[in-house]
Amino acid sequence: MLTEIRSRSQITIPVEIIKKLDLKKGDTLEIKVDGDQIILRPVVTVPKEQAFFWTNKWQQEEKQVEKEIENEKINSADSKEQLFKDLEL
Known part of the structure; x- marks a missing residue:
């Protein structure tokens, strides 16, 4: 799958990934850089x-x-x- 960087540095995560990971609007993603890779990982935050x-x-x-x-x-x-x-x- 491919996506592109849009204005204001935004990207769209393909719907297949959203469904597979059961992501919803407002969910939090951790962003990590490993070498030349960008890793997005869903996280749950607690008070x-x-x-x-x-x-x-x-x-x-x-x-x-x-x-x-x-x-x-x-x-x-x-x-x-x-x-x-x-x-x-």
Whole structure:
């Protein structure tokens, strides 16, 4: 596929690529130059106050909790009374 640079340095991304990557108006693309290549990559941005969730440490801890849930190592309570009873053990 080919595209050309238009006025104001704009390009059109072919519709086939838009559909394949499920891109929508307003989506954010990262632009990277690698040698003589221009690489466009869709990215999802998150508010700064939520960025902690996507750190490696937090994601590792999330995976650990998921494993504990799968292995039934995490208990749940049906009521606050049951919760407090379980905490007393």
